[in-house]
Amino acid sequence: MSIGETLATARRAAGLTVGQVSERTRIRGALISGIEADDYSSCGGNFYVRGHIRSIARVVGIDPEPLIREYDEAHGMLEPVSAAAAFEAEIPVKIRERRSPNWSAAMAGALVLVLLYTVVRVLGSTGGPEQNARPVARPSAAKPAATSTGRPPSDDAIAVVPRKDVEVKVKAKRSSWLNVRDEKGRQLFSGLLPAGESMEWTAKKKIRVLIGNGGGVTLTVNGKDLGSPGTDGQVLRLSFGPGDPEGA
Structure with missing residues (x-):
């Protein structure tokens, strides 16, 4: 029986629907x-597949480890990296920020045009420069149109605000060495995390984690339990953002 068939059979035996498993995981x-x-093509890579299998197996009441080993044998485990390679600088991706319109500059320009037009009309009139010009009304800021009911815009007209920060929690099953940095390379933690202890960090855009023993810790990213990211003695270099893990 394949991994997927095993999970589906266990889910049905537990009396759960796909929707109920989705809510719990x-x-x-x-x-x-x-x-x-x-079909693992939409999971985002082996690391996330292993985390999804582990989460689903726990909800339907079966041991996830045999399924993880079967997946690793069929698809290959995560490749370990050396400590030197783990500290190689990553090329930052520049994100172009959308600038809001400069309404102050636009209004100032409009006022200058109105004043110039008024001066030309006054100087060109038959009454001479002494003739009083009519008051010039300053353009007022446009107000948003109110609805006929007076109610605020509906929720479906408001864009969903994406998560702005990333949270990572590491719990040590066995003593493991960690190095944690934010998107600017600032060190959040470096040292040995004793067995049974846990730590968590929050950053705005990204958290990079270097793990000295991939099988000795469990990860929780943005509230999602991903289990152990690797095997005993495996050195891993991982990076997480506000939208990770994929599929959450």
């Missing part, structure tokens, strides 16, 4: 259905 229903069909 925070994994999209489409991804769960794909995994039950042994």
Whole structure:
């Protein structure tokens, strides 16, 4: 029986629907259905597949470790990296920020044009410069149109605000060495995390984690339990942003 068939059979035996498993694991229903069909193409890579399998197995009441080993044998485990390679600088991706219109400059320009037009009309009139010019009304800031009911705009007209920060929690099953940095390279933690202890960090855009023993810790990213990211003695270099893990 394949991994997907095992998970689907266990889910049905537990009396759960795909939607109920999705609510408990925070994994999209489409991804769960794909995994039950042994289709991992939408999961975002081996690391996330292992985390999804582990989360689903725990909810349906079966041991995830045999399934993880079967997946690793069929698809290959994460490749370990050396400590030297783990500290190689990554090329930052520049994100172009959308600038809001400069209404102050626009209004100032409009006022200058109105004043110039008024001066020309006054000087060109037959009454001479002494003739009083009519008051010039300053343009007022445009107000948003109110609805006929007077109610604020509906929720479906408001864009969903994406998560602005990233939270990472590491718990040590066995003593493991960690190095944690934010998107600017500032060190948040470096040292040995004793067995049974846990730590968590929050950053605005990205958290980079260097793990000396991938099988000795468990990860929780943005509230999603990903389990152990690797195997005993495996050195891993991982990076997480506000939208990770994919499918949450």
